[in-house]
Amino acid sequence: MHAYGVLPDDQTIHDLEIPTPEPEGRQVLLRVTRVGACHTDTHLREGGYDLGSRGKMSMKDRGFQYPIVMGHETVGEVVEVGDAVETVRAGDVRLVYPWIGCGKCRECREGNDNRCAAGQNLGIARHGGYAEYILVPDEKYLVDIADLDPSWAATLACSGLTAYAAVDRVLPLDADEPVVLFGAGGLGLTAIAILRYRGHQNVCAVDVSERNLTLAEEMGATSTVKSGDNVAGAIVDALGGPASAVIDFVNNGATATAAFDILNKGGVMVQVGLFGGEVTIPTALLALRMIRIEGSFVGTLGQLRELVDIARRGKLPHIPIIERPLSVEEVARALDDLTAGGVSGRIVLTA
Missing domain, CATH: 3.90.180.10 (Medium-chain alcohol dehydrogenases, catalytic domain)
Structure with missing residues (x-):
């Protein structure tokens, strides 16, 4: 064959x-x-x-x-x-x-x-x-x-499965708690659809592509942010405060750093993407803010x-x-x- x-x-x-x-x-x-x-x-x-x-x-x-x-x-x-x-x-x-x-x-x-x-x-x-x-x-x-x-x-x-399993790792939350998705390609768009199906009403999509952000809005994202300088600040501004959870479908050094920076106390960051790199996290803040970091594979x-x-x-x-x-x-x-x-x-x- x-x-x-x-x-x-x-x-x-x-x-x-x-x-x-x-x-x-x-x-x-x-x-x-x-x-x-x-x-x-x-x-x-x-x-x-x-x-x-x-x-x-x-x-x-x-x-x-x-x-x-x-x-x-x-x-x-x-x-x-x-x-x-x-x-x-x-x-x-x-x-x-x-x-x-x-x-x-x-x-x-x-x-x-x-x-x-x-x-x-x-x-x-x-x-x-x-x-x-x-x-x-x-x-x-x-x-x-x-x-x-x-x-x-x-x-x-x-x-589909990767997005579904990642959403399982952040829910349940109150429907209006902010969930941020880094990457609005195939995985991110599916995650938006799953979050909305499960009744979640506050979903922010972050991507480098205006086209992907438009699709994210069509799939049900309630806010979007284009990646760039000080993306963490732009996300917090768009949300009106920190996020309860982040699903990172990119997972490189820049997105993982931003994910940590935008989380509320007790928040969770689920790292999915395989773009690679590394991130430096202040260990004291990890404890003081009680951040949970999880990897998710399919x-x-x-x-x-x-x-x-x-x-x-x-x-x-x-x-x-x-x-x-x-x-x-x-x-x-x-x-x-x-x-x-x-x-x-x-x-x-x-x-």
């Missing part, structure tokens, strides 16, 4: 010919029909993550096997199943939960695959959706999307099922979707566009 992946120390997207997997046991093989392009894929193409003064976290040094076939927002049609599969059959269309754990540790046993220290995530540790076919290791990781738009449904596996299978159910009931507004054909050229272009910034919504590649 054709697959589009990267080789070590090479940011070129290669058109690879690799064997088509044959499912066994509870495994399921799907023909890829939709796959979203994510900022995580740009870091994988670059070979790792920026850790500020600690250097770079290298995928190669961590033992990841190349080629890496990326793509973790995948909808596909079941074409073949293992002999122990009971819940799906050929022809079924399913969304893939890609954040797969070892299946043995405490976190996995409790349903928290995304917290597994030995994760086998599709599109990272295992071949993902930038390919003709994807092998899912267990039928339980397949989610029925029914009549949802498959391109939008694909984005729920990462941008979400659980249970949370994805909850999110898809909300979407199927028509309770979640669509984020903008940019469809392009799935090919080696378009995978490369999508990642180039994400690296350059300014993509409004989410790019989804269609087969």
